[in-house]
Amino acid sequence: MTPKPHHPLNVNGEPRAFFGRRSGKRLHRGQDALFREVLPHLAIAPGDDPVDPATLFPGRRGVVLEIGYGGGEHLARQARDNPETGFIGCEVFSGGIAKLVQQIDVEGLGNIRLFTDDALKLLVRLPDASLDGAYLLYPDPWPKSRHHKRRFVSPVTLGELARVLKPGALFRFATDIEDYANWTLAHVLRTPRFRLAAAAPGDWHRPYPGWQPTRYEQKARNEGRMLSFYFSFERC
Ligand SMILES: C[S@@+](CC[C@H](N)C(=O)[O-])C[C@H]1O[C@@H](n2cnc3c(N)ncnc32)[C@H](O)[C@@H]1O
Numbered sequence: 001m002t003p004k005p006h007h008p009l010n011v012n013g014e015p016r017a018f019f020g021r022r023s024g025k026r027l028h029r030g031q032d033a034l035f036r037e038v039l040p041h042l043a044i045a046p047g048d049d050p051v052d053p054a055t056l057f058p059g060r061r062g063v064v065l066e067i068g069y070g071g072g073e074h075l076a077r078q079a080r081d082n083p084e085t086g087f088i089g090c091e092v093f094s095g096g097i098a099k100l101v102q103q104i105d106v107e108g109l110g111n112i113r114l115f116t117d118d119a120l121k122l123l124v125r126l127p128d129a130s131l132d133g134a135y136l137l138y139p140d141p142w143p144k145s146r147h148h149k150r151r152f153v154s155p156v157t158l159g160e161l162a163r164v165l166k167p168g169a170l171f172r173f174a175t176d177i178e179d180y181a182n183w184t185l186a187h188v189l190r191t192p193r194f195r196l197a198a199a200a201p202g203d204w205h206r207p208y209p210g211w212q213p214t215r216y217e218q219k220a221r222n223e224g225r226m227l228s229f230y231f232s233f234e235r236c
Contacts, residue, residue: 016118016120016156018092018118019142019147020092020093020118021092021093022093022094023093023094023095027094027095027098030102031098031101031102034098034101034102034105035094035097035098035101038101038104038105039097039101039114039116042101042112042113042114043113043114043115043116044088044113044114044115044122046116046117046121048125049125050125050126050127051122051126052127052130053086053088053126053127053130053131054130056086056088056113057111057113060084060085060111061085062086062132062133063085063086063088063130063132064078064082064085064086064087064088064131064132064133064134064135065090065119065133065135066078066087066088066089066090066134066136066137067090067119067135067136067139067152068090068091068119068136068137068138068139068140068152069089069090069091069100069137070091070093070096070137070138070214070215070216071096071215072089072091072096072099072100072103073213073215074135074137074214075087075100075112076100076103076104076107076109077212078210078212079104079111079112080107080109081210082111083110083111084111085132086111086112087111087113088113088114088115088122089113089114089115090114090115090116090117090118090119090122091114091116092116092118097114097116100112101114119152119157120157120160123160123161123164124160126164127164128163128164129163129164129165129167130164130166131164131165131166131169132165132166133165133169133170133172134161134169134172135172135173135174136152136153136172136173136174137172137173137174137214137217138174138176138216138217138220139151139152139153139173139175139180141175141179143177143179151180151183153173153183153184153187153188154187155187155190155191158187158188158191158194162191162193162194162235166235167236168234168235169234169235170197170232170234170235171188171194171232171233171234171235172208172230172231172232172233173188173229173231174207174208174217174228174229174230175228175229176216176217176220176225176227176228177225178229181229181231184231185231188231188233192236193235193236194233194234194235194236195233195234195236196231196232196234197232197233198231198232204229204232205227205229205230207228207230208230208232211230
């Protein structure tokens with residue numbers, strides 16, 4: 001099959017498969033209604049058309065992306081604390097999407113738009129230098145070596161992130177899994193378009209300013225993994 005020009009490819013130039021979970025427990029009735037009535041107003045349409053972040057948020061200053069927001073705790077907090085900024089959230093898991101849509105509805109957060117498919121499919125539709133920041137927080141670690149290629153961080157996704165971030169913008173990556181931290185450092189440091197933004201060694205164990213712990217961070221702590229890596233990579 002010949003992929004469409006914008007179809008996400010892996011490093012070998014083949015269409016990239018997606019391995020995450022899209023649905024879990026059935027949505028309850030209220031969530032079903034939010035999907036029908038609220039989500040369509042927030043959702044970025046699927047497809048191949050270019051997406052211009054600036055036109056998604058007229059009148060706001062700057063647009064920030066969060067990939068794999070889970071239950072949306074961090075994204076909702078960011079949107080609440082930075083009402084002048086637009087936020088795009090990408091998540092595929094219906095339970096997580098429902099949770100954030102509910103939060104947006106209850107709080108009337110007007111500066112969030114959602115993409116409900118593989119984040120890479122959105123990245124390839126964004127113009128060069130169109131984002132002011134990006135977060136990837138506690139991504140699925142895929143711990144087995146034979147599954148490492150399923151990790152979100154790859155030369156392809158980093159290439160796209162470097163392309164869509166403005167010079168000086170930060171790509172923020174957090175994990176409690178040391179092997180994934182090393183993997184990400186190794187991949188990022190191989191691209192000359194990012195540099196590790198740390199004033200001193202060990203800075204990366206300090207949460208970002210205005211940090212909102214996520215569900216997976218809490219899960220890590222409950223399971224005894226007390227140390228996280230909070231990397232900030234600056235787009236050069
Ligand atoms: C381990 S969870 C972490 C969720 C959240 N960031 C947290 O810290 O609680 C990873 C999340 O990323 C989502 N995800 C995985 N791959 C994705 C992709 N390619 N595009 C969008 N979301 C993705 C999963 O559905 C899952 O909810």
